[in-house]
Amino acid sequence: MELHSAGEDAIMLYLGEETSPEVAARVQSAATAVAQALGDDLIDLVPSYASLLIIYDPMQTDHLSVGHRVRLALSQMQTGAAGAGHTVVLPVYYSPESGQDLESLASNAGLSIDEVIALHSACEYRVYAIGFAPGFAYLGEVDERIAAPRLATPRQKVPRGAVAIADRQTAVYPAVSPGGWNLIGRCPLRMFDPTAEPTMPVTVGDRVRFEPISRERYLALGGDPV
């Protein structure tokens, strides 16, 4: 565990150095413990793969007091089981028509399209972080065989619902945005809806499984036209 002053109102807490369910579980437990320890002095928390950014109110407290309370809270922390959290199933219409990079990703990997789909939908992913854009959940880790580097030239416009891979991470684009990840399919569900409660179907620590669906089912579930 390492604590560092990050800015005038922030402390960075590292809980490990690599992406793993164990480190992620520590981040989750630390987030709960820190929130309890800081109370009203806490402004925001940004959990990520192996770190927790703690943003506090510098008019009410300072980095010394925050650091002290965080250390104390962590020394008494019970790390929850890595298995905590909900499992969410996200339907995906995988096809070259809905995922423009599916064919190139398959050929680069020396696999058939069906094999890529099978590998992507076979395992359960963990929500490691949410950020980049509202509702953008970083999921890990994809099978090494279908890991693919980001595109050299990012797209100006990635459609809403696009399911994509970058290195060993995968994600569903919550809204139209620029992006450099490899697109392999489309999910008909809204990943971020400001009018819904909750606004997102997943939260950090949840598990996600992808379920292949047909074009008809994709449209029936309300997916945007491909």
Added chain:
Amino acid sequence: MSLKVIQPGILSLLQDGGRTGQHRIGLTNGGPLDRRAFDYCNRLLGNAKNCTLLEISFGGLHLQAQEDTFICITGAKLPLHINGKEQPQWQVLPVAAGDEIQLEFAEQGCRAYLGVADGFTIPPSFGSSATVMRENIGGLHGDKLHAGDELPCATVTTRKQLYLPAALQPHYGKEITVRVIPGYQQKHFSRLQQRRFFSHPYTVSDRCDRMGYRLEGPAIACDIEGILSEGICFGAIQIPADGQPIVLLNDRQTIGGYPKIGAALSLDTAHLAQLTPGGRVHFAPISPHGAHNALHLAHSFDQRQALLERRP
């Protein structure tokens, strides 16, 4: 019950104090780039802290009052006319229904704040009215102002006409010093690279917006290309592969994987955000203790400034 937008200007945004507590779903802060000018605007108007105001980047805004109220304009220096007659900034001014309020383009600085008595009444989204265009959230429709928009506000008939004496009004220069808390990723920057960063001036590039200010100058080398993605605090200074620093501001993304050389003080990013391309920036290191002290001193200094009243 509103001010009507006749011409929206280049980038005019409704902003309150900013959105907090929503990073877990990926929402950024928004809020005023120049917090000090924003706070003075509300204070002069006798408003509660963080009332919703307009942040006007570069100027060019033309409004028509639809009722009687009071307005105040702080921040960037720009010619202000009410019904064609020149009026002062940093001063509460009465306006009557039908009055034309015109702001020309900024002559010094580039972010001005226009407030009304009791603030604009904008329903909060995720706890705040702050407009973040990238997220399509806040303001009237998650967007900047457009001609024809109506900015709802209350009718107010009495208000003290306070002003901030000229000697206390900030001067927005073209060359500034930004204090930086050296970062925890320092080990990835050699001492030579750190010295280079703190001893050469940088120039504001034309890629500067509410997300961040990209600067140009001696490239800073880092011994890693990226880090495991992690939360980004306000003012963080990222060093991407080309070595040109980016100071991240109110609309920054909440998570990123570029190494950071440090984080700038908000007191100084307020001045940075008043710079336009070509402005010069010097970086100076400050300890976390020094930063905390500076923040509190600046706060108490502003609180002690007595606002004067102009009798009509």
